[in-house]
Structures are given as structure tokens and as C-alpha cells.
Amino acid sequence: MERKIACITGATSGIGWATALHLAKEDYAILACGRRKDRLEELSTKLSPEIPFRYLVFDVRDQEQVISAFDSLPVEWQPIEVLVNNAGNAHGLDTIDQGDVEDWDAMVDINVKGLLYVSRKIIPGMVDRKSGQIINIGSIAGKEVYAKGSVYCASKYAVDALTKGMRIDLNPHGIKVMGIHPGAVETEFSLVRFKGDTERASGVYQGFDPLTADDVAEIIAFAVTRPKHVVMADVLLLPLAQGSATVFNRNS
Ligand code: NDP
Ligand code: 8X3
Numbered sequence: 001m002e003r004k005i006a007c008i009t010g011a012t013s014g015i016g017w018a019t020a021l022h023l024a025k026e027d028y029a030i031l032a033c034g035r036r037k038d039r040l041e042e043l044s045t046k047l048s049p050e051i052p053f054r055y056l057v058f059d060v061r062d063q064e065q066v067i068s069a070f071d072s073l074p075v076e077w078q079p080i081e082v083l084v085n086n087a088g089n090a091h092g093l094d095t096i097d098q099g100d101v102e103d104w105d106a107m108v109d110i111n112v113k114g115l116l117y118v119s120r121k122i123i124p125g126m127v128d129r130k131s132g133q134i135i136n137i138g139s140i141a142g143k144e145v146y147a148k149g150s151v152y153c154a155s156k157y158a159v160d161a162l163t164k165g166m167r168i169d170l171n172p173h174g175i176k177v178m179g180i181h182p183g184a185v186e187t188e189f190s191l192v193r194f195k196g197d198t199e200r201a202s203g204v205y206q207g208f209d210p211l212t213a214d215d216v217a218e219i220i221a222f223a224v225t226r227p228k229h230v231v232m233a234d235v236l237l238l239p240l241a242q243g244s245a246t247v248f249n250r251n252s
Contacts (some may be wrong), residue, residue: 001029001052001076001077001079003027003028003029003051003052004028004029004081004082005028005029005030005031005077005079005080005081005082006020006023006028006029006030006031006080006081006082006083006084006224007031007033007080007082007083007084007122008020008023008030008031008032008033008084008086009033009034009060009084009085009086009087009114009115009118010033010034010086010087010088011030011032011033011034011040011043011055011086012032012034012035012036012039012040012043013034013036013039013187013188014185014187014188014189014213015086015137015182015185015187015213015216015217016032016034016084016086016087017039017043017213018212018213018214018216018217019084019086019213019216019217019220019221020032020043020047021046021047021217022214022217022218022220022221023082023084023217023220023221023224024047024048024051024053025221026221026224026225027051028051028081028082029051029052029053029077030047030051030052030053030054031054031055031056031073031077031080032044032053032054032055032056033055033056033057033058033060033069033087033118034055034057034087035057035058035059036057037055037057040055040057041055043055054073054077056069056070056072056073057069059114060087060110060113060114060115060117060118061109061110061113061114063117066114066117066118066121067117067121070121070122078125079125079129080122080125080126080132081126081131081132081133082132082133082134082135082224083118083119083122083123083126083132083133083134083135084135084137084220085115085118085119085134085135085136085137085159086135086137087110087114087115087118088110088111088114088115088137088155088159089106089107089110089111089189089192089193090107090141090149090152090189090192090193091103091106091107091152091192091193091195092193092195093148093149093193093194094148095147095148096150096151099150099151103151104151107151107152107155108151108154108155111152111155111156111158111159112155112158112159112162115136115159115162116162119134119162119166123166123170123175126170126173126175127170127173127175130173130174130175131174131175132170132175132176133175133176133177133178133223133224134166134170134175134176134177134178135178135179135180135220135223135224136159136162136163136166136177136178136179136180137159137180137181137182137216138156138159138160138163138179138180138181139152139156139159139181139182139183140181140182140183140236140238140242140244140245141153141156141245142156142157142158142159142160142181143160143181143236143245144244144245144246145157145245146245146246147246149245152193156181159179160179160181163177163178163179163234164179167231167233176231177231177233178223178231178232178233178234178235179233179234179235180216180219180220180223180235180237181234181235181236181237182211182216182237182238183211183236183237183238183239183242183245184204184205184210184211184238184239184242184248185210185211185212185213185215185216186205186210186211186212186213187213190202190204190205206250207248207250207251208239208240208241208242208248208249208250208251208252209239209240209241210239211237211238211239215237216237219235219237223235
């Protein structure tokens with residue numbers, strides 16, 4: 001393959017979808033991943049026809065699915081140069097005494113273990129080639145803990161720790177490891193957190209201009225197109241109206 005390959009998890013919506021479009025504009029071949037096959041097929045229609053595109057349908061929670069999905073790739077699609085570990089969500093918003101254990105399992109299994117399963121499959125090839133870039137999508141929730149968000153925050157603190165650990169472990173191999181930590185981005189995120197409650201979800205973004213998925217994708221595209229010796233190691237990206245995880249200047 002002439003073009004470098006960018007693999008994006010969680011490419012069926014939000015930040016991942018926008019990242020696929022932005023990296024295609026930077027001339028990467030796009031390997032898009034997610035569970036919703038129809039969305040991945042729709043994504044393929046949004047890219048310029050000269051951009052090589054493939055998709056893989058798997059649940060990041062299932063290590064067997066992760067392994068067999070990547071093993072199914074033809075040889076020319078195997079040297080992944082850029083891995084964007086983006087798949088993830090919050091599930092629920094509850095105090096620690098009332099949280100739903102299924103929600104906790106989902107957040108730990110997807111945001112932490114899923115990221116590990118995909119990374120474990122892709123990184124050895126980068127090490128062999130002594131070339132690669134990994135972008136882990138953390139969150140402001142991985143920098144500050146907020147009420148009722150302890151398990152989601154813990155999962156994103158874990159992403160931050162894994163990002164730092166990957167950077168140390170992969171340092172001898174010339175692989176870039178970067179963490180991007182957004183604040184409020186209007187995507188399907190809150191719809192998933194509040195289990196389809198559209199009113200509650202849209203309330204999260206009322207009275208201010210949240211980040212868009214494109215805002216985050218632009219930063220990802222910028223990060224992966226820096227010169228070889230430059231690593232954008234850690235970025236906290238906020239909308240102007242957000243002062244902390246919980247401080248918002250609404251209706252100003
Ligand atoms: P979306 O809900 O729009 O996108 C989440 C993506 O993750 C979807 O493509 C979804 O694909 C994928 N995903 C979820 N669960 C699984 C799974 N089990 N297996 C495979 N893929 C899965 O939200 P965002 O775009 O906002 O979220 C992307 C990342 O950004 C997440 O890691 C989130 O924590 C983080 N983030 C979001 C912020 C926000 O305010 N929106 C702020 C900070 C960080 P599918 O359902 O098709 O499998
Ligand atoms: C998403 C941002 O503040 O809802 O990670 O946790 S927040």
C-alpha cells in the first residue's frame with residue numbers, strides 16, 4: 001500500500017467518524033472499526049473514492065473478535081501506522097453506592113480492556129517496523145474526578161496512565177504515543193450515557209457552544225502530521241465555556 005494506514009476504533013459516530021474523514025484528507029488509507037456495520041458502510045460513501053478504505057466489525061470487549069478481525073486483513077492492510085484508540089463511552093451517572101454494576105463492567109471492559117486488546121494486537125507490528133503513532137482518546141474525566149462519575153473517571157484515568165506507560169515502553173522503538181483529553185463534545189456520547197434519553201442528553205450541551213467532533217478530529221490530524229521528532233504528548237481540549245469538568249459558563 002502506497003499510503004500510510006490509519007486505524008480508528010469507534011469510527012461509527014462522533015469523534016471517530018470525524019477523525020476518519022480528517023485523516024482521509026491527510027491522505028491516509030482508512031481502516032475504520034466499530035460494531036455498527038451499516039454506519040461503517042455509510043462512512044465509506046463519505047470519503048473521496050481514491051482513498052483506500054476498509055472496515056472491521058467487532059466488539060472491543062471480546063479479545064477473540066479483536067484478534068480475528070485484524071487477522072482477517074489482507075497483507076497490504078496489516079502495517080498500521082496510526083492507531084486511534086477512540087472507542088468508548090460513559091454508561092450511567094450515579095453515586096458509588098447506587099451505580100449499576102453492568103454499567104461499571106461496560107466502562108471498564110470497553111474503555112480500558114478494549115483499548116488494551118486492540119493495542120496488544122497492533123503494537124507488536126509497530127515495534128517490528130520501528131514506526132508508528134498511537135493516539136489514545138482520554139477525557140477531562142481522566143484529569144479530574146466529578147460527582148457520580150467515579151467509574152467513568154477511573155476508566156479515563158486508566159487511559160491516561162496507559163498512555164504514559166505506553167510512551168515509556170515504546171520509547172526505544174521510535175513509536176509516538178499521544179493522549180488527547182477533550183471536555184464536552186456534542187456527539188452520541190450523552191445519548192449513550194443516559195440510555196437514549198434525548199432530552200437529558202441534549203441538556204448537557206445547552207447554553208454554551210460545546211466542542212464538535214470535528215474540533216477534536218482536527219487536533220488528531222494535526223498531531224499525526226507533525227515532523228518525525230515532534231510528539232504532541234498530552235492535550236486537554238476544552239470549549240471556551242468550560243472551566244473544569246463541572247464548571248460551565250452557560251447562557252452568558
Ligand atoms: P460516540 O458515542 O459518538 O462514539 C463512541 C464510539 O465508540 C462509537 O463509534 C461506538 O461504535 C464505539 N464503541 C462503543 N462501545 C464499543 C464496543 N464495545 N466495541 C466497539 N466499539 C465501541 O461518542 P464520542 O465520539 O464522543 O466518544 C469517542 C471517545 O471520546 C470515547 O472514548 C469517549 O469516552 C471520549 N470522549 C468523549 C467526550 C464527549 O464529551 N463526547 C469527551 C471526552 C472524551 P459502535 O457503537 O458502533 O460499536
Ligand atoms: C466526556 C466528558 O465531562 O462528560 O469524557 O466526562 S465528561
